[in-house]
Amino acid sequence: MPTVYDVARLAGVSTATVSRVMRGSDLVRPVTRDRVLAVIEEVGFVPDASAQGLSRRRKEIIGLVGLERGVDETDIERDGLLFVDVVVHAVEAVLRGTDTSLLLSFGPSGEPFHNRIRALSGKVDGLLVVEDVLAPAQLRALARRLPVVAIAASAAGAGLDVVRVDNPAGMRELTNHLTGHHGYRRLGFVGGPRDAPDAVERLSAFSSAARTVSGGTVDVVPGGDFSEASGRTAARVLLGREAIPEAVACANDQMAIGVMRELQRSGIDVPGDVAVTGFDNIFPGRVVEPALTTVGQPVRDLGVRAAARLLERIEGSTEPARAETLPTELVIRRSCGCPAEPKE
Amino acid sequence: MPTVYDVARLAGVSTATVSRVMRGSDLVRPVTRDRVLAVIEEVGFVPDASAQGLSRRRKEIIGLVGLERGVDETDIERDGLLFVDVVVHAVEAVLRGTDTSLLLSFGPSGEPFHNRIRALSGKVDGLLVVEDVLAPAQLRALARRLPVVAIAASAAGAGLDVVRVDNPAGMRELTNHLTGHHGYRRLGFVGGPRDAPDAVERLSAFSSAARTVSGGTVDVVPGGDFSEASGRTAARVLLGREAIPEAVACANDQMAIGVMRELQRSGIDVPGDVAVTGFDNIFPGRVVEPALTTVGQPVRDLGVRAAARLLERIEGSTEPARAETLPTELVIRRSCGCPAEPKE
DNA sequence: AACACGGATGTAACCGCTTACAACCGAGGA
DNA sequence: TCCTCGGTTGTAAGCGGTTACATCCGTGTT
Numbered sequence A, B: 001m002p003t004v005y006d007v008a009r010l011a012g013v014s015t016a017t018v019s020r021v022m023r024g025s026d027l028v029r030p031v032t033r034d035r036v037l038a039v040i041e042e043v044g045f046v047p048d049a050s051a052q053g054l055s056r057r058r059k060e061i062i063g064l065v066g067l068e069r070g071v072d073e074t075d076i077e078r079d080g081l082l083f084v085d086v087v088v089h090a091v092e093a094v095l096r097g098t099d100t101s102l103l104l105s106f107g108p109s110g111e112p113f114h115n116r117i118r119a120l121s122g123k124v125d126g127l128l129v130v131e132d133v134l135a136p137a138q139l140r141a142l143a144r145r146l147p148v149v150a151i152a153a154s155a156a157g158a159g160l161d162v163v164r165v166d167n168p169a170g171m172r173e174l175t176n177h178l179t180g181h182h183g184y185r186r187l188g189f190v191g192g193p194r195d196a197p198d199a200v201e202r203l204s205a206f207s208s209a210a211r212t213v214s215g216g217t218v219d220v221v222p223g224g225d226f227s228e229a230s231g232r233t234a235a236r237v238l239l240g241r242e243a244i245p246e247a248v249a250c251a252n253d254q255m256a257i258g259v260m261r262e263l264q265r266s267g268i269d270v271p272g273d274v275a276v277t278g279f280d281n282i283f284p285g286r287v288v289e290p291a292l293t294t295v296g297q298p299v300r301d302l303g304v305r306a307a308a309r310l311l312e313r314i315e316g317s318t319e320p321a322r323a324e325t326l327p328t329e330l331v332i333r334r335s336c337g338c339p340a341e342p343k344e
Numbered sequence C: 001a002a003c004a005c006g007g008a009t010g011t012a013a014c015c016g017c018t019t020a021c022a023a024c025c026g027a028g029g030a
Numbered sequence D: 001t002c003c004t005c006g007g008t009t010g011t012a013a014g015c016g017g018t019t020a021c022a023t024c025c026g027t028g029t030t
Helices: A004-011 A015-022 A030-043 A049-056 A073-078 A082-095 A111-120 A136-145 A167-181 A197-212 A228-239 A253-265 A299-315 B004-011 B015-022 B030-043 B049-056 B073-078 B082-095 B111-120 B136-145 B167-181 B197-212 B228-239 B253-265 B299-315
Strands: A061-067 A101-107 A126-130 A148-151 A161-165 A186-190 A217-221 A247-250 A275-277 A294-296 A323-326 A329-331 B061-067 B101-107 B126-130 B148-151 B161-165 B186-190 B217-221 B247-250 B275-277 B294-296 B323-326 B329-331
Touching: A004 A015, A004 A030, A015 A030, A049 B049, A061 A082, A061 A111, A061 A299, A082 A101, A082 A126, A082 A299, A082 B082, A082 B101, A101 A111, A101 B082, A111 A136, A126 A136, A126 A299, A136 A148, A148 A299, A161 A167, A161 A299, A167 A186, A167 A197, A167 A247, A167 A275, A167 A294, A167 A329, A186 A197, A186 A228, A186 A253, A197 A217, A217 A228, A228 A247, A228 A253, A247 A253, A253 A275, A299 A323, B004 B015, B004 B030, B015 B030, B061 B082, B061 B111, B061 B299, B082 B101, B082 B126, B082 B299, B101 B111, B111 B136, B126 B136, B126 B299, B136 B148, B148 B299, B161 B167, B161 B299, B167 B186, B167 B197, B167 B247, B167 B275, B167 B294, B167 B329, B186 B197, B186 B228, B186 B253, B197 B217, B217 B228, B228 B247, B228 B253, B247 B253, B253 B275, B299 B323
Parallel strands: A061 A101, A061 A126, A126 A148, A148 A161, A161 A323, A186 A217, A186 A247, A247 A275, B061 B101, B061 B126, B126 B148, B148 B161, B161 B323, B186 B217, B186 B247, B247 B275
Antiparallel strands: A101 B101, A294 A329, B294 B329
């Protein structure tokens, strides 16, 4: 691999000049610049990022760490992809306008992954942390070492930048639709993983909203893992109850799809006998039968805002840390009992 | 940020010893090691990866570059996620057992992205290239600079490691099912992007297989972009034909779903009037009505094998470059005209 | 003609870690 | 007692860029 020294020698200049050309400095005579560029092109010189990073104290890399949920490989392949991947693509899109790249790492929360993240922190200029991969204390320790922005994390706590979605508002809106517009009273809820703050927030918002209407009851099936399979399991649990709720809300769309399919398999009509709703507004929810009523969240924006914020921090922004909450949107389709939408 | 020098001073040893402790060398007296570790823990020392990389000539980072297709952000969010993301997760899973991390970058093929990749090559020890992001010549130039493994690339050409899927075999098997088992003769095909070698291979395999049966004709609608929306567009094109094919195969599942939905919207029964099939076996294909008959490909394995191969190359393996072809699997569900599967 | 000045270029120190080699130390052997 | 030897630790030279500072050179001044 050619180095600046090789280029300098071949172009008959010093390494300083080569470096100046690479970085686009304007105090190089055009004729010199061209000579250097020609050599660079000829030998295919690409600067070593480690050397640059060491010298400039800037690696031009940010990291993103998130949870890897499915234990079953097939699950990962089929179900687990949506949330974090959308965030990744959004972040990458923001980075496309800069010189920095995205390093990523997934893992199950726990000691080994924590160590991995620690080592990773030596490779990057800043870190995006998705959901609760780290305990609050660990997160805070990390944030002392380098800029950190949390995405969809519960640890809104003091002095941390967080970007998240307004789960309570979305859930309230959905609940009002179910209890107000449709008049359902006996409600059910299929919960998600405990380490997903989103899931926790959704459940509590649903419960409290549901209980404000007179006669509203909530039958909670906890402990899903956001997969379609766990939705089916939850449906079986509900089928074993004395009375099945009139409407079942789920902590995310995939579980909702699982619930619907399992109910249908048992001859129950959705939404005729039981209404089912999701949360997230992912693609499959549009194509299932009946189409899924859900709450849409601006996942992509989540990534965009978090990336932008992190870049500012890396640039040295010192404005106080702040939690940014993005709005959700109720998406009414047919699984709640509403008629088919006119459009489409 | 504390450095080895700080740690060395505080522990009363030399930087060499600190380094030896960090790297787990066995020629450090246990008592010394413990003292050093205590200091490391206390000051929260994390080695700077740039300095390590420079010194060791190893960055412990590999890159993955792939195409970003959807121009429309919404499309990306809803449709575009599956193939490359599965690969990413698979690669990441392999890396989890090592000290190396994954750097990734997406972009539309073209000059700007090529430059980005070039710069990126200074940050990594090796590169995974998904589909045809680069022209063969560029790919080859890259491969001269550092280890490269191509995934699902057409450039099987000389001297390049490639891991891919046996599209022709899968397509042949599917075609045989349609023409043999079901006896369809007037066939249609909805093609994918020209820069997706998979799409190209699938089309040509389908065409040649279909034409080997007597009376087999193929009505090709080219130029889809793998999105559901482009499937709908293709369906509209087919609806404008004098005669709609008896069976329409699509270059991927998402387009197949689009085709089905658009046909159904026009009152056409699938599979009663027209059979539709996909390719990929993604999650939504299982939940649509009718469930989609498709060809499953081991996307995850693609990532796993490619990552493993790249790591070997980085370790210095000099065995000759080789193309590895993974098998596909016919997944029969209902959209081809077969009755519902007994199980599930 | 001597001199000041500013633009272009070169010199060399430094970024933080690794590692070849040197130095040191205590124990065992002659 | 002196030497050898193996195990432990220290010294210092890189790794490949960047950049503060020094140097050089051609003009314009006086």
